[in-house]
Amino acid sequence: MPQFSSAGEQDVTRAIVGSYMDQFDDYVESDVIVVGAGPAGLSCAKTLAENDVKTLVLERNNYLGGGFWLGGFLMNKLTARAPAQEIWDEQGVDYEEYEETEDLFIADAPHACSAAIKDACDAGAVFQNMTEFKDLVVREQGKVRGAVINWTPVSSLPREITCVDPIAIESKILVDATGHQAEPLTKLHERGYVRVPGFERADIETYEDAQEFNTHAGHDSPAHDSMWVEKSEDAVVEHTGKVHDGLYMAGMSVCTAFGLPRMGPTFGGMMISGRECGRQIAAELEGEEIQTLDLREQAKGHLATNGHETPDEEQVERPAKPE
Numbered sequence: 001m002p003q004f005s006s007a008g009e010q011d012v013t014r015a016i017v018g019s020y021m022d023q024f025d026d027y028v029e030s031d032v033i034v035v036g037a038g039p040a041g042l043s044c045a046k047t048l049a050e051n052d053v054k055t056l057v058l059e060r061n062n063y064l065g066g067g068f069w070l071g072g073f074l075m076n077k078l079t080a081r082a083p084a085q086e087i088w089d090e091q092g093v094d095y096e097e098y099e100e101t102e103d104l105f106i107a108d109a110p111h112a113c114s115a116a117i118k119d120a121c122d123a124g125a126v127f128q129n130m131t132e133f134k135d136l137v138v139r140e141q142g143k144v145r146g147a148v149i150n151w152t153p154v155s156s157l158p159r160e161i162t163c164v165d166p167i168a169i170e171s172k173i174l175v176d177a178t179g180h181q182a183e184p185l186t187k188l189h190e191r192g193y194v195r196v197p198g199f200e201r202a203d204i205e206t207y208e209d210a211q212e213f214n215t216h217a218g219h220d221s222p223a224h225d226s227m228w229v230e231k232s233e234d235a236v237v238e239h240t241g242k243v244h245d246g247l248y249m250a251g252m253s254v255c256t257a258f259g260l261p262r263m264g265p266t267f268g269g270m271m272i273s274g275r276e277c278g279r280q281i282a283a284e285l286e287g288e289e290i291q292t293l294d295l296r297e298q299a300k301g302h303l304a305t306n307g308h309e310t311p312d313e314e315q316v317e318r319p320a321k322p323e
Contacts (some may be wrong), residue, residue: 007154012223027126030056032281033147033171034125035133036234037182038066039267040251040274041177042116044086047278049123053285055119056169059129060152066179068113072265076109081233084268087275091115116271133183134166136174142193144246153258173281175248177274180224182253183283194244196295198223198259224252229262233269240273242292250277257295 005192032048034041037059048055063069071078080088080095084101088095091262093115095107121127130152150166174183186204188194196204204223236254243249249257251270284290 010117019034023126024128027054027056027128028169030054030169030171031285032056032175033169034059034170034177035147036066036175036177036179036181036253037064037117037127037129037252038177038179038251039068039113039116039270040253040277041066041175042068043119043271043279044177044250044281045125045274045275046116046120046123046220048282049120049125051282052279053278053282055125056171057125057127058131058133058147058149059127060132060133061308062130062152064117064127064129064200065113068116068270069109070292071109078107078109078112079266080105080107080271081266082268084271085269088115091119107231112267129299133178136184136187137168137170138191138193139257141190142191142244144174144244145172146190147174147184172285173246173248175277175281176253176257177250177277179252182223182249182256184247185249185253185257188244188247194222194295196257198256223257223259224255225259225261227264229263229266230259232263233266236269236273237264237295239274240276242284242290244292248277248281250274266322 031054034045034048034055034057037045041057041059042064044057045057057064070076070077070153079098085095085105088105088107091112093107093112095105095112098104098106100185128149131149132152132155133147134150135148137140139145146169148166148168150164154162154164163281175186176182178184182196185194185196189196189204190213198204198260232255235258236251239254239258239260240250241248243257250273252262254260254273255262280290
């Protein structure tokens with residue numbers, strides 16, 4: 001006696017193709033596109049979707065979560081400092097306080113990451129994975145109004161055997177949650193719509209320059225500062241927000257944008273940054289005026305606050321690009 005209902009191969013294929021194409025057609029135009037489905041992108045998407053914002057998340061990998069699946073050094077324990085554990089309380093993630101350090105909490109990475117994915121899905125965010133961000137859709141004065149995308153595997157094929165044009169999707173606002181790479185911001189910097197101090201210090205002028213660093217093992221973006229956990233997470237949340245008409249920054253990409261210290265394998269700042277980014281965008285879409293952050297002035301403020309002098313452009317010693 002069969003246990004399963006009757007359905008042939010053509011039925012399965014038509015169900016996949018029809019459902020996928022209906023959804024994709026609907027999300028060719030969204031309120032917000034979030035680029036990157038790491039902890040910041042997931043929490044941003046969740047916040048937006050629960051505020052009835054039509055939200056599409058792009059992710060280049062076939063899995064969602066980014067580095068959230070591992071806590072660091074291939075060990076699958078995550079840390080978060082108070083008050084970020086309150087998000088785990090909401091999501092039903094089990095955690096414990098590290099006995100040696102007050103208000104430092106530890107959770108199993110698979111549980112925390114899968115809970116963040118479920119949270120965003122339950123809120124109504126839609127995901128387009130195995131999809132690579134290639135460029136921005138811009139309007140007058142570089143207003144960001146969407147993304148140019150292609151299938152991730154296309155980039156892995158030799159140019160001689162494939163030439164697959166990308167397609168474009170539109171949105172009112174785009175969120176750069178791409179982590180160290182800050183890929184959408186790099187595209188604006190490349191065209192001269194914004195000038196990113198960290199990119200200039202590292203001699204990054206084009207998207208290809210940034211990729212040259214990020215495709216070599218051990219090389220994260222040189223645009224952000226060195227590791228300093230206690231400074232970084234507060235600074236990331238403080239600097240989260242709008243940096244250009246139509247472009248917001250969340251998570252690790254904020255460090256790259258403003259030259260902030262990195263925080264390493266602790267994730268509270270990422271989760272709270274994503275929520276703060278979603279809150280600001282929802283407010284803008286409701287008509288509230290959101291201030292555009294000045295990349296240069298904010299970067300100078302960070303350097304001054306932490307006892308550094310802001311170097312003159314001519315005095316900066318630029319790091320060599322990896323061989």
